[in-house]
Amino acid sequence: MAPRGETRERVLRTAAELFQRQGYHGTGLNQVLAESGAPKGSLYFHFPEGKEQLASESVALGGREVGDSLAQAVLSAPDGRAGVAAMGEYFAAGLLESDFTKGCPVATVALESAAESEPIRTACDAVYGEWQQGIALALRHWGVAEDRADPLAATVLSSLQGAVMLARVQKDVAVIRTVTAQLGDLIDQATL
Numbered sequence: 001m002a003p004r005g006e007t008r009e010r011v012l013r014t015a016a017e018l019f020q021r022q023g024y025h026g027t028g029l030n031q032v033l034a035e036s037g038a039p040k041g042s043l044y045f046h047f048p049e050g051k052e053q054l055a056s057e058s059v060a061l062g063g064r065e066v067g068d069s070l071a072q073a074v075l076s077a078p079d080g081r082a083g084v085a086a087m088g089e090y091f092a093a094g095l096l097e098s099d100f101t102k103g104c105p106v107a108t109v110a111l112e113s114a115a116e117s118e119p120i121r122t123a124c125d126a127v128y129g130e131w132q133q134g135i136a137l138a139l140r141h142w143g144v145a146e147d148r149a150d151p152l153a154a155t156v157l158s159s160l161q162g163a164v165m166l167a168r169v170q171k172d173v174a175v176i177r178t179v180t181a182q183l184g185d186l187i188d189q190a191t192l
Contacts, residue, residue: 008046011036016058020105021098024055024113024120049119055109056123062105063127066090071134080142080187084156087135088180091164092173103168107161132157143191152190156183 014036018027029051033040047053073090077083094102106127114121136153144152163179 007036007038007042011038011043011046012054012057012061014038015054016062016105017102019055019058019109020062020102021108023111024051024109029054052117052119055113055117056119059106059109059120059123059127063123063130066105067127067131067134070131074134074138077138080139080144080191081184083138083142084160084180084183084187085177087156087160088163088176091160092167092176095164095167095173095176100168100171104161104164107165128157139187139190142187144187145190148190152186155186159183 011032015027015032018032018035029043032038032054033043043054044050047057069090070087073086074083077086091104106124109120110124114124132150132153135156136149139149139152139156140146159179159182160176163176166175167173
């Protein structure tokens, strides 16, 4: 028998993968259990509030992992143009590696469930808020003025999210590179 925390983690990671690929409504609890190899009773033991709790925690987990990867990409970049390009390449690589089956771990769930579930909306908002704060901090580090960093971070995040969605639909990452080049121009203008 698997230790308690191991089963919970396995169910959570399996659900995060499925929600990212199939969305909230396209993912069934029986599928999560089958693919995680967890016993049927374990789901409500570990997630007593059911699918909504599982989705909220999956979004938080996926968001943290993507946020950590984006932070590493940004921290190694010498300037804003390179930083935004690195963020775009992170998302492009994920799309290519999954043959365009996996988009953003937050957007897939947010688009279909945030309006109907406050816990899911809150989880999505928290992740996007953390990502936006991280981008704003990086922009300040690269010389963007304090009063421009937050609005520009919102522009960067929303543009990247839109580019990821278009790339997934078009099955082509070129739009991500086009958008990050345009964002690089905006950042260059903001640091003059």
